[in-house]
Amino acid sequence: MTRYDLALIGFGGVNRALAELIAERGDTLEAELGFALRVVAITDLRAGSLVRTDGAGIDLAPLLAVEPGELDFSMLAGGSPDPRNEWIIREVPADIVAEATFTNPVDGEPALSHVRWAVEAGKHVCTTNKGPVALHGGALKELARRHGVRFEFEGTVMSGTPVLRTARRMFGGLAVHGFEGVMNGTSNYVLGRVESGLSFADAVAEAQALGYAEADPTADIEGHDVQLKVMILAGEVLGADLSRADVPCTGLSALTADDVRRAAAEGLRWKLVGSASRRPDGTVEARVAPVALPTEHALAGVSGPVNAVAFHTDLLGTVTVAGPGAGRVETAYALLSDVIGIHEHTTSPASVDTLLEAGRA
Ligand SMILES: NC(=O)C1=CN([C@@H]2O[C@H](COP(=O)(O)OP(=O)(O)OC[C@H]3O[C@@H](n4cnc5c(N)ncnc54)[C@H](OP(=O)(O)O)[C@@H]3O)[C@@H](O)[C@H]2O)C=CC1
Numbered sequence: 001m002t003r004y005d006l007a008l009i010g011f012g013g014v015n016r017a018l019a020e021l022i023a024e025r026g027d028t029l030e031a032e033l034g035f036a037l038r039v040v041a042i043t044d045l046r047a048g049s050l051v052r053t054d055g056a057g058i059d060l061a062p063l064l065a066v067e068p069g070e071l072d073f074s075m076l077a078g079g080s081p082d083p084r085n086e087w088i089i090r091e092v093p094a095d096i097v098a099e100a101t102f103t104n105p106v107d108g109e110p111a112l113s114h115v116r117w118a119v120e121a122g123k124h125v126c127t128t129n130k131g132p133v134a135l136h137g138g139a140l141k142e143l144a145r146r147h148g149v150r151f152e153f154e155g156t157v158m159s160g161t162p163v164l165r166t167a168r169r170m171f172g173g174l175a176v177h178g179f180e181g182v183m184n185g186t187s188n189y190v191l192g193r194v195e196s197g198l199s200f201a202d203a204v205a206e207a208q209a210l211g212y213a214e215a216d217p218t219a220d221i222e223g224h225d226v227q228l229k230v231m232i233l234a235g236e237v238l239g240a241d242l243s244r245a246d247v248p249c250t251g252l253s254a255l256t257a258d259d260v261r262r263a264a265a266e267g268l269r270w271k272l273v274g275s276a277s278r279r280p281d282g283t284v285e286a287r288v289a290p291v292a293l294p295t296e297h298a299l300a301g302v303s304g305p306v307n308a309v310a311f312h313t314d315l316l317g318t319v320t321v322a323g324p325g326a327g328r329v330e331t332a333y334a335l336l337s338d339v340i341g342i343h344e345h346t347t348s349p350a351s352v353d354t355l356l357e358a359g360r361a
């Protein structure tokens with residue numbers, strides 16, 4: 001039986017939910033997927049760091065029984081009050097580093113360094129962190145290729161809904177001209193709650209409590225989170241290397257609660273839409289902006305934290321992928337799907353992803 005040892009970097013909503021999945025479903029996953037998972041290290045800004053590389057690794061159940069804000073690894077054997085990220089990522093023997101610290105839309109740090117250290121140490125990486133992928137994805141993929149490890153990031157766009165793998169695997173042989181999507185769970189949830197009469201501030205507070213929002217929800221409301229997702233998706237399906245300056249961004253502060261409710265009364269729904277399309281000269285045009293969509297539009301019906309991306313293709317016309325766009329468990333599932341991707345690649349080097357990547361190189 002293959003076993004993967006994991007180091008979890010950041011122990012907030014997403015990596016905690018991954019630990020829950022492993023603790024609660026480890027045996028079922030083992031039987032279904034043919035590999036076991038063992039967590040050997042965890043680091044977190046507040047809780048510190050914890051390492052256990054013998055026996056069954058870290059005993060997750062007692063950690064998960066403690067309220068998130070009250071975790072203190074320094075009290076445990078193998079624990080320290082400091083998040084010893086670099087030492088743990090580089091030195092502690094692990095197969096896969098699961099990076100889920102906060103997304104920094106400006107320079108991608110500290111996650112960018114976490115990914116680099118892991119790859120340089122010969123470890124596979126899976127991450128839900130949009131910063132490093134959107135801002136430095138090309139360089140990180142190349143670094144991972146040179147070190148012979150996988151760099152997986154399904155959860156960076158639409159959480160656990162497999163939009164990146166769908167686009168990579170299912171669109172072979174047809175041309176994608178562009179896409180438009182509702183790609184932020186928080187802002188979509190907020191718009192729906194404002195339609196129902198809540199204030200923007202109260203709706204944002206609900207989205208935070210539900211685990212949808214970024215550490216700083218400004219990124220959700222002002223569109224910067226969608227901007228990063230547009231950059232990632234445009235890289236994957238249009239081969240575009242966009243910077244933030246290439247994706248003009250207007251957020252929801254351009255709207256008032258009255259605008260949202262008046263539109264709803266007129267049969268329109270405001271949505272924060274991210275889009276990118278290929279111009280006739282081959283360059284790519286992209287933007288993020290609120291749009292009042294008629295109810296019959298494919299994106300108007302996605303509500304709450306559900307997101308959707310409509311891909312415009314030559315042979316199939318428009319293909320829409322819809323599903324959860326945010327949520328702790330949903331996003332932890334994305335990390336699990338990345339681990340499955342790593343397993344498939346490691347055990348069958350002629351996997352679909354590998355062949356497609358070789359074709360693109
Ligand atoms: N939640 C969701 O629905 C989705 C989240 N994502 C992305 O996944 C990542 C994690 O999200 P989520 O778990 O919800 O966020 P949280 O804020 O709940 O968790 C992040 C954790 O990382 C810790 N942390 C911050 N900086 C460091 C550091 N330098 N070293 C170690 N730990 C650190 C934080 O500590 P502290 O709280 O003390 O700052 C916190 O515990 C983010 O990048 C987010 O954008 C992607 C898709 C969906």
Ligand SMILES: N[C@@H](CC=O)C(=O)O
Nearest residue numbers: 184185186213214326
């Ligand atoms: N804050 C983000 C989380 C997923 O990327 C969102 O609300 O979509």
